[in-house]
Amino acid sequence: MTETVSLATEQQVRDDVRDWIALNWNVKLSLSEWRELLADSGWGAPSWPARWYGKGLPATMNSIVEEEFFNAQVVGVTRKGANRLAAQTILAHGTDAHKKRFLRPMLTGAETWCQLFSEPGSGSDLAGAMTRAVRDGDRYIVNGQKVWTSMAHISDWGILLARTDMDVPKHQGLSFFLIDMRQPGIEVRPLRQMNGHASFNEVFFDNAVVNENDRLEDEGDGWRVATTTLLNERRNFDVASKKHTGFDRQEQIYVEEAEEIAVALAPHSWYPQREGRIDLLLPRAIERGKFGDAALRQEIARLFVLQRCREMASQRARAAIEAGGTPGPEGSVGKLAGARVSRECARVHTIISGADAMLDGVDSELNGTVAEIFLSTPANSLAGGTDEIQKNILAERVLGMPKEPRNDVDRPFKGVPKNAL
Amino acid sequence: MTETVSLATEQQVRDDVRDWIALNWNVKLSLSEWRELLADSGWGAPSWPARWYGKGLPATMNSIVEEEFFNAQVVGVTRKGANRLAAQTILAHGTDAHKKRFLRPMLTGAETWCQLFSEPGSGSDLAGAMTRAVRDGDRYIVNGQKVWTSMAHISDWGILLARTDMDVPKHQGLSFFLIDMRQPGIEVRPLRQMNGHASFNEVFFDNAVVNENDRLEDEGDGWRVATTTLLNERRNFDVASKKHTGFDRQEQIYVEEAEEIAVALAPHSWYPQREGRIDLLLPRAIERGKFGDAALRQEIARLFVLQRCREMASQRARAAIEAGGTPGPEGSVGKLAGARVSRECARVHTIISGADAMLDGVDSELNGTVAEIFLSTPANSLAGGTDEIQKNILAERVLGMPKEPRNDVDRPFKGVPKNAL
Amino acid sequence: MQYVLTEEQNAFREMIHRFLEVHSSSSRIRSASLTELGWDRDVWQQLCAEFEVPATCVPEAYGGHGFGLTELAILAEEMGRALYCGPFFGSTVLASLVISNGATDEMKKLLLPELVKGNKLAALAIAETCDRWRAADVTMVATDDGDHWRLNGEKLFVVDGLGADFLIVIARCAAKGEIGIFKVSSRDQSLSRLEMQGIDRTRRMSRVRFNNTQATKISRAGDVGDLVDDALDQATICLCAEMVGGAERLLESAIEYSKVRFQFGRPIGSFQALKHRAADLFVDIELAKAAARCAATAVDDGDENISELASIAKAAASEAYMSAALETVQFYGGIGFTWENDTHLWFRRAKSSEVFLGTADWHRERFIKQIAA
């Protein structure tokens, strides 16, 4: 039943988008002019409410609309920073004033957002955040540190999870804020990784200020609000979106979009290597004359089997979601399999290299690519939820294994044992 | 200093043993006649006190004496059952009456002992034993079940760990008994393993009786006493004793000893397969024409590297003990490495077999040997302390990692969550 | 490609699952495996009568239901989960698929309807040495004495061979040496069938000796090696489904035990080391399942790279199943090493399946050479 309705609506949506594009798309507009038009039309965020720059369509229509934009080579809304996650959280938990103030510039790209959740002391255990927000009249004074913050260096605003009460259990003492990143109390420093790249930042709060009005929901509701953000993050993670890298055309608006994308993607230039570059394995083995080695062939074959199985498993997961399921903890299977692929690829690449695996830079194969694969090995087992956390999720939520005894959730946070660093 | 003294003593001990053998050894005695003589001489248990059938020598002298006996082809004391463990425990915790009654027949082999510790519900967690011993006047009535009991089917006596108090914490409610196995309240059933052999027994107690006098130490001291047994078990396990399989001679006394050994070893006929039969790998690979396969060569080489490293590590451990150290938790390294060897041997053996790995019995290679290797794979990861327990020991006692929070040691045992089977 | 089962397919799966839960329980497997035949005729007849199992993927033209390999694989998955011991794999999968793929229309009309009804059982005789499971490896020669084809030599690992009414034999035709498919009646006196004693008593195999045995050629003229190999790849995919079912059964069993087994005052399943290993195993099995399911669907979609997908599935299922078997014993602890505990029944099947129809190594080698070509 649902399917038939969706199908009917899909064609209608396609027709509507096409009509609107035909009437409004103008390659001579500047990027910001076009984005203003787009935000007001509702086609920039089809699943948002019609009242708030959307069309009130089901979320499944987003990709349909995107496809039409893409096929017509029409520039869409900005994808930079954590704008999408911040918007989804504000839509769910913000007041009308928040929505009015923040949603539009999130779409146009006039303002960039970052997500301020992880801390040096709370990575896997996000609810253990220690950054304090202390009330001071109608504002809060923020002190502490966040880490792994993409785009913080170019962000105007951040969504911030901070502790407002140490005397209640950890999940109850957090509050959620929208914080102005352009203030003296905030310092952003790039965080260099072991492979030499700097994809993330550290953010230091030294008496930074946030207005009471910029808190989402009540004091102490922070964890509940953050859960919305995290759920959307997982959803976006599970359903791989087509990576739009611009249209490679000469008109000004395309050039402007390409620049925006380049800035957004720059810190992640090494991500293909992070995945392990399985595409290079066979050509390298053959070129280096090692494909005749039965032991190496077995290694490569194992990897391809793993990768192909992973692809099929993720297609099955996607199909299950489309057939009416919701993205659940099964996403951890794909995440863990991906980490295995990266790790094994790095290993087999260096087997193929032999002693050349010692080399980097100009002396090395593919100008450092193999070195970069190797030096990025651990990333996929850590980023976006460590392997350990993924395995806990599978064991407890999918396999129903009993939880560990816990001593950190049922007592005032100030009494919970903390890092002894 | 210590070394010099030992060396001086060693030669003296050798001379003494030789003298005694020269005077007393008589190949025409029956096995029991000879063993009586031997027990009384003190040379059957050199490290025991002179008062109790020993010579009061340091434990390191035992192997020296054994060597002299072996070289002179002289039959030693019995090695069957858990006699040695039971004796060591009685020596440490028994009264003079216990020692008088039990030690001598333990050496002569007139009585056979078994160890009644493990239960179906408490394997890794021995202190969680549920077999009850309820006081009834000057005796105890025993009900419950033990398992993995070697030699129970031919045993006269057993060392029993049983619970005498449910109202105190688990380690404090246990008592240690010497129990007569030849009574109607005890039933012994062989326990068949997945490889078809039956090396162990289940022992069922249905109102079995044990005298108060046959308790070692006080009520509630059972865990402390059992610790002595377990420590000796570990010590015997760490220092591999030369496997004496008889002298293959025709005189009556040798035939009798060979029969005794055959009974004791029968249940363990598959133990060479349990180790993985690494000795067969290369010959099989070559004979089956598969040594030319580089992938298989790598597999076999990995295994040999593992095995050789394991041998060197255990030689190092033994040398460290001889140089004055005590056998510590490092024994777990050898145990875990051995389990790895077994598992990998089984895997590589079946790779060499190909489809023949499906076969067993007369149709199969080496008349079922490869099948038996495969079907014995898990044994070394389970027997004598599971891999999990060995890893806990290494992590906590060697590496000093923090213990898990526990809820089972500081409350009355009756309140501890138990099997929901 | 259809990535998830339809409602009908799930209902079908559920139905056969419930049946096998009762009629192929571990106690019934144990008792059946002690009989000379090795399986329970009544249960098989019920499977034929109530579920028309042998008809599943035989085309309607030959009396079957005309479902796809997807449905046959669903059956295999459930059979593997329950460790069903009966002639399903030998007759319904191996022999029927070879006939369906390689026999002439006339022969299909003659042979398949009997198999479909369950009146007759067939078995496939192809392997002559271990590690050789494809048409190109066959060396047995069929000679034509004018009236009949005659077979000489020996075939190994003939699954469900002892209970079969006729054998489907892969051999080379004399003179040109092209691969042909032959039918031999089991009643033929020149035939000797000996059981090959296996580690897995729930899947019987035999060694068959042909001594100038009369045979009917059921394939068309010319070499049909490719068709035989297609059938073997399809059977391999069913085997993978069976293996995935078995692996899932093991993991479920280990998890259930870990919830009720307490040591140190906690269910052992609450210890993180076991949790993480269970999670790793779950990933292995999910990956193998995806491969097995997709491979079956690809056959039904008429995809061309079936041999690739079959090899991927076999490599993945082999490792997942054997890991599951080893882990399950370890989860149970000592009790898992006993004869009384059911785990070893699947443990045996795991190894036996790993090396059946081509070892994991062989499949990886075939696969990597195909994609590098």
Place this chain on the structure above:
Amino acid sequence: MQYVLTEEQNAFREMIHRFLEVHSSSSRIRSASLTELGWDRDVWQQLCAEFEVPATCVPEAYGGHGFGLTELAILAEEMGRALYCGPFFGSTVLASLVISNGATDEMKKLLLPELVKGNKLAALAIAETCDRWRAADVTMVATDDGDHWRLNGEKLFVVDGLGADFLIVIARCAAKGEIGIFKVSSRDQSLSRLEMQGIDRTRRMSRVRFNNTQATKISRAGDVGDLVDDALDQATICLCAEMVGGAERLLESAIEYSKVRFQFGRPIGSFQALKHRAADLFVDIELAKAAARCAATAVDDGDENISELASIAKAAASEAYMSAALETVQFYGGIGFTWENDTHLWFRRAKSSEVFLGTADWHRERFIKQIAA
């Protein structure tokens, strides 16, 4: 065979350990690795002056202390633990061992005393392509122009080559093609030395081009390939000791962190999954350590199967070190992936050592063929 270190050896180890803790701390490694030379001359001079490091296993006849490979391996283990970056491995291990094993007595008397005092540094040039680290693989030809030997061609992965005062070059003598050992002065204008940029900035390597470069032959007449290979096996054993030291340092660091890092109200080291992985790693390292220590002792005992033991040790150390590096990053979590965290310094060395002087695969292959022969 002596399986455990003597009191004296342990004291020696402790002494060098304490020195390196201070003078080869991670901050000093980091700053030294940013310099052009790549190491700190003062620290090296202290090692020579205070500990007479280069003298350790050089025979007394040539001005050394005449200790065994055991002592050299103890040094290597501590150097590896501290990731000391200086010319120890290039000059004291590789070059000195080749000279000790393969040079004539006269040449040893000429060359070794200088090295022993630390006045001069040498480096070994042998590899010409990757994966080829033994005498038999050498193709470079030394020609004799009547007055001098002349070298042409290129050598790769010359460890500590840039700082060396002279090079020890393995080449084939023209005409008969037998392996000889040659000495070339670094100051020779016909020589070009270029740094090979590596993933591990704490061990510098260079590419050396010879252009009709004048060389002195320091080995006796006839093929000395076996002697060169003996030296390389001894160097491999030192490399293994170094790797074991590095692996232990990583494990210690991971364990320490797991005690102070709290998540969910507990030190992460109390989670069983981490405990079991740490235990597995400890086993790996203990096994590798046993192999490395025994191999060194075997050399001192004059055992014959040194190449076997060297290969066993290299295979074991390679896997243990790389596992330790990966696990340590994982124990640290995200912070372990940062530049600021020291783990990556050892992570880089782990891979670099794994493939240096023959990969683990190569050593396994050599080993298994030897024992099957």
